[in-house]
Amino acid sequence: MKKKLIILGLIIVLALNLAACGGTDTGKTPDGGDKGAGQKSNTDIVISTAVDFITMDPADTNDTLSGSVQRTMMEGLFGFDKEMKVVPLLAESYEANDEATEFTLKLKEGVKFSDGEEWNADAAKVNFDRLADQEQGLKRNTLFKVVKSTEKLGDYEIKITLSEPFGAFVNTLAHPAALMISPKALEKHGKEVSQNPVGTGQYTFKEWKPGESLTIEANKDYWGGAPEFTSITFKPVTENGTRISMLKSGDADFIFPVPTEQIEALKSEKDIEVATLPSIIVRYITLNTAKPPFDNIKVRQALNYAIDKDAFGKVVYDGFTAPMDSLIAGNVQYHSAQKPYDYDIKKAKELLKEAGYENGFETTIWSSNTTTNIKATQFIQQQLAEIGVKLKVENMEIGTLDEKVTGYAEGTPGKDAGVEMYMIGWSPSTGDADWGLRPLAASESFPPVSYNVAYYSNPEFDKAIYEALQTADSDKRNEAYERAQKIVWEDAPMIYLTVDETSFAARNNISGIYILPDGSLSVKDGKVNK
Known part of the structure; x- marks a missing residue:
């Protein structure tokens, strides 16, 4: 049946009204000057x-x-x-x-x-x-x-x-x-x-x-029905300060994310509205488990103990984060909290010694070249130096980075991939545990097929996630996903960092644009305030 x-x-999706009532187009720039002939x-x-x-x-x-x-x-x-x-x-x-x-x-x-x-x-x-x-x-x-x-x-x-x-x-x-x-x-x-x-x-x-x-x-x-905006131009600006300046000057009407160090200051701007919201975006560093030293579970666990996640959140995101307690965020369907990797330098050094790396090792981390990621990788570099790990940082343009990470023929083994450590974020845009776990950790998901950049493979993990997909019974799915999360957390193919709060800011001439919990943008209910 x-x-x-x-x-x-x-x-109808309720629009998020960023401002009580914006002004009409006065023909003036925000500082009171006249608009240039070519201004939007x-x-x-x-x-x-x-x-x-x-x-x-x-x-x-x-x-x-x-x-x-x-x-x-x-x-x-x-x-x-x-x-x-x-x-x-x-x-x-x-x-x-x-x-x-x-x-x-x-x-x-x-x-x-x-x-x-x-x-x-x-x-x-x-x-x-x-x-x-x-x-x-x-x-x-x-x-x-x-x-x-x-x-x-x-x-x-x-x-x-x-x-x-x-x-x-x-x-x-x-x-x-x-x-x-x-x-x-x-x-x-x-x-x-x-x-x-x-x-x-x-x-x-x-x-x-x-x-x-x-x-x-x-x-x-x-x-x-036709939208209210005649056109929308998206402009990528990696430098945080430039993005803020564009918003203040009126060269941009909406920016995201807002540099966390600027959130409080922006709230005092009378023509700008700022919002922060919980998300399902997790931040982590993949460890290529097909290459030494990351093929050793004790090394991977040591790196997790070597990073102070609370300090990472404060330094890099001004506290607008929370430490991860699973590979998926707390408000993803079937989330199961795990025992945290508390900041413990002594334990990290002990694990490295047991793994045969008492004097540490050298490796390289890749990330995009945004201001935030540059700050994040520098923080990780300093933290890992405390346990003898010499980390070379390479920040690059997102298209170049994506090609270096996924630009391989299908079936290329992880040992032949260039990646060693890779800082990235992920949000399961289905809202379900399946898409928070399978693309990142299933044996079928090595690049370029999907995003298991850790080249992690555990038959017991695979079995658990496939059991969850074999049924629509919520209790059975929950049990299987609990098992899967425990396995991948203990195996530590990543350094588990933080869960984001999303942030965005808009000038009060517009409203109704917002960020979903997965970090994606919605302009569907965008309006011109009159």
Whole structure:
């Protein structure tokens, strides 16, 4: 007997109002001067980010920021509200069998892609066939590896059959990897669709100047009604002080993240609103377990004891963090708190001695070149020096970094990868434990397939996470994920650091833009304050 779960209507996501009431466009700059002839209007806004974008192909995206921009132009069958609860978008309802192997979905009617292509069952099938095709070599193909077939039942109805039970499938459909692309665009551009995105979203793609800006324009024919912003230009600015200056001067209307050392100061600015919110973003350092000395569990555990996580949070994030107590954050579904690796230099040195590294060793850490990550890697460098570990720091541009980490042929063993230590953050954009654990620690998830940059492999961990996916029973999933979290925590293929608080700031001429708990940006409810 099928379990019928009908989602009634499109849930309206409540906008986060950043200001009580903003002013109209006065023709003046914030300091009272006249606007220059080329300055933007009040409906053409600028959002400044800390890093650059990598691709506009949702199926080939590993970073949250690229996914955020994609969501402005493309939509999935489902999405998330501000609390990371699943809401319908291009689907109206679904039915699932008890085994969680068959999902029948009714699709929204009367929707078109911005190139005029119809949204219907045929378009959905083209997209899901592409996502499920493991020969495509796209970074998110493994997320849909269980999709056995997609069948058209009617013009606006499809059935997706899975090769095995997958209790987290609907959450997976809400992941940004499942954003739908126009079949016409896929046929026309092929792999170059990453530079030519076409979806059903509020905005359409205008231009992308890598390293400089990416601009989208309002989709006047959007099925949910045209947005208030005429255009949005995203500008990556790695230097924290520059991002703050842009916000203060009006060169940017919205920035994220806000440098934590500037949060309190910005709150005194009368034309700016600042917000900090809990997140599901974890910060950690992968240790390449396929290479010595990180193939030794005692070395990995020693490094965890050698880092003062509270001090790390205060120095790098001004206290807007909390120490990790699992590979997934506390408000991710099925989180299970573990015994912490308390700061203990004596224990760290003892473990290194037992592992045969009494005098320490030399290694290299990679990270992006944001101001915050430069500060973070320098902190780690100083801390590890206390136990004799000489750490070389390499901070680099995000695109270069991603290529160095994932730019290998599938099947390349970890011992042949260049990475040794790698500082990164991760947020499971399904809100479920599966996508917080499997991509980072499953044996199937080595780069470039996914993001197990630690090249960690433990059959017992793999068994636990797959048991959790074999059932829709919440208690059974919880038990399996508890086991998986305990195993990976004790094996320590990473140095577990902190859980973020997200931060963003906006000028009071706009409202309704916010950051979700996974660190992604939503402009869906953006408004011009008048």
